[in-house]
Amino acid sequence: MNTQPLPTVRVFAPEQWGEVDRFANFYGGTYKFSDTEKRAVAGVRNHFQKAITLQSLAVKLKPGLDIDKKQLEERGYTPALNSHELSAVIEAAILELYSSLDCTVKVLHAVYGRGSRSFPGSTRRLFQNFEKVTGSFPDELKEAFRKADWYEGLLYLRDELTHLATGSCNLDHKTGVIQYMHLGMKLRGGVYVIEDVFAWLAEITNKLNGFMGSVFRVLNTTLKSTLVQQTCGFVEGRILLRYLDPTEPLTFDSGLCFAYQWFEKPENSTCPFVEQCGAYKRKMPPGIPTS
Helix, strand or coil: CCCCCCCCEECCCHHHCCHHHHHHHHHHHCCCCCHHHHHHHHHHHHHHHHHHHHHHHHHHHCCHHHHHHHHHHHHCCCCCHHHHHHHHHHHHHHHHHHHHHHHHHHHHHHHHCCCEECCCCCHHHHHHHHHHCEECCCHHHHHHHHCCCCHHHHHHHHHHHCCCCCCEEEECCCCCCEEEEEEEEEECCEEEEECCHHHHHHHHHHHHHHHHHHHHHHHHCCCCCCCEEEEEEEECCEEEEEEECCCCCCCCCCCEECCHHHHCCCCCCCCCCCCCCHHHHCCCCCCCCCC
16 A cells, blocks of 8 residues: 655746746636637647757757768668658647647637737738737737748748658758758748758747747736636645736735645645745635635
């Protein structure tokens, strides 16, 4: 019989949150999204994190290109399996980045679609026509779209890679730079080539991250001043909760402790953070209405 105590886990870590995380944790106090719209909110971060994971995997696959080179030198031929695997992972990362952007636009439509005119439902059409959108769609968001000079290139890749075969990666052994090439696509009239695909991928990831940060920074200003439940963590399998106002500054000490109502009882394990937690010092009185 396993008698080991369940671990204590801290979940609430706002110092690690970006604008997307903040909105995802607090929007429920302001918006009553459909299940599809809730999935879009989660998808913004989930797809982006998958893209980051795939990029990390791509880095691990880079040494395999040496195997392809050795096969070519020794046999005069290589099936280029390592190039194929690396290219497939890079292309998957690109598609995940676009999926994250797709989810961002779905969230914008959920927030502003009903209060705006000429608000298209697709990502492509919104980027093409955002200047025509009127009503509640704010100018701050239009400015973020104006600065997205990277979008057309990412769109072209998404459209083509969705249906084409996998491209190829080639290592320059003198510089260590990896070139990506796809014979099925065109760039300025020639074969589609990205000379340094890892540098390009890092750049497009950073630009997309900056765009989403700008978008969700605006969305966070739309959140109402109301108490929203947050999970602090778990102690011996029991959940620790607090309530916070999303319009107020956010730190680990923010909000009002709710879980004290059970962990202060002598038969229960106490919260391990009571000595340093500001929320515990501001205990939430029973009966306060919440979201």
